[in-house]
Amino acid sequence: MTILKNRLFWPAAILVVLLVINAFTSNQFVTVRDGHLFGSLIDILRGSAPLVLVALGMTLVIATGGIDLSVGSVMAISGAVACLLISDLGNQNSVGSVLLIMLVAIGVSLLAGLWNGTLVAIIGIQPIIATLILMVAGRGIAQLITDGQIINVQSGPYATIATGFFLALPVAFLIAVAAVVLITLLTRRTALGLLLESVGGSPTASRLAGIRAKRITVMVYVVSGGFAGLAGLIYSANIKSADSIAAGNLIELDAILAVVIGGTALIGGRFSIAGTVLGAVLIQALGVTVVAIGVPSDATLLFKAVVVVALCLSQSPEFRAKVFGRFKPKPVVRAEATA
Incomplete structure (x- = not known):
């Protein structure tokens, strides 16, 4: 069947199974x-909102x-900057001040993405090495910002982006939806998507074709840094605090897996925005289901x-062909009639 050959069929099917399990166990x-x-x-x-944002940039x-x-690490830096500045406010419930601080934190995250993009596109360092530098140094930067402490904040407006509701739905989820819609429009309703695929498919050919x-390349790293910063704010x-060690720990692996x-x-x-969102929600649903069915915490990662x-x-397709192909009936070879 054609639907079974679609790459998104099996992730969607497993997500439905996980949701059904949650419906009966919760x-x-x-x-x-x-x-x-x-x-x-x-x-x-x-819970999937931060991962969706990070996975979009990825x-x-x-x-x-x-x-x-x-x-x-960019998530940790963003959260550290925001919580440090909010903690210094005389009135932590000032909506205008909190919004300005959030913009500052996202601005810092965009600069982190610009740093990565410059190393990769301008200087020519391999992406895995260039971003590994900030992965290691970023945690140290975040701890320097917080002086190695966990900074707690009690700001109602700030907590709203993670625990608040709008039109009966979580604000964090709506932020992720808005980001998905924006990226989908930019990549599928403009030439940007084609340019991204051209650069990724053949950088040399795209350069010869006049594509910058x-x-x-710099732009996508900047966007990735901005989305990671927004995820760090959420x-x-x-948790109403800046934890430079735990914030975004290993989320890059989940983001790559979702992609x-x-x-x-x-x-x-080739890339798929819808597939990335499906993968991120599936990973979050898997984590919630593991807890719901009572899998021991020490076996969670293995499960x-x-x-x-x-x-x-x-x-x-190769695995399915090898496993299920042997169960298909072999065609009957009929001997041709001899004269």
């Missing part, structure tokens, strides 16, 4: 309380043939790894 899958939606489904949507970077290992590959607002599950080629070129391996194998 006390409240979806419920309305004080005019807002609550339950395990809402927890999955809200998709654009990978589409150009690069990689960004620094997104977790270096400028596009993370720190959720791969969604069908984006790691070698660059997730087994499920991910099974998913990747199910997406492989």
Whole structure:
């Protein structure tokens, strides 16, 4: 069947299975309380927001043939800057001041992305090495900002981006939706998507065709840094503090996995925004389901790894052909009649 050959069919099928398991194992899958939606489904949507944002930026970077290992550290820097400045406010509930501080934190994240893009596109360092530099140094920068301490804040407006609701839906989820819509419009309704695929498919050919590959490469790293900074704000607002060590820890691996599950080629070129979002939500749903079914915490990572391996194998046409092909009836060879 044609639908079974679609790369997004198996991730979508596994996500549906996970949601069904949550519906039967959780006390409240979806419920309305004080005019807002609550339950395990809402927890999955809200919890997946930072990963969706990071994975969106990672998709654009990978589409150009690069990689960004620094997104977790950029999250830590963004949260550290925001919480430090908010803690110094005389009135932490001042909406205008908090919004300005959030813009400053995102601006710092954009500069971090610009640093990565400059190293990769202008200086010519391999993306994995260039972003590894900030991955390591970024944690140190975040700890310098917080003086090695966990900075706690009690700001209602700041907490709203992580725990607030708008039109009965979590604000964090709506922020992620807005980002997805924006990137989809830019990459599928303009020539930007084609340019990204051209640069990732063949940088030399795209340069000869007059495409400014270096400028596009710098741009995607800047966007990746901005989305990582926004994800860092949501993370720190959720815990109401800046934890430079835990913020964004290993999220770059989940983001790469979400991109791969969604069908984006790691070698660059073809990419799928819808697939990336599906992969990010699936990873979050898997984490929630593991807790819901009572898997011991020390076996959680192993359980997730087994499920991910099974998913990747199910997406492989070669694997399906080898496993299921042997069950197909062999064609009957009829002997031609002799004269």
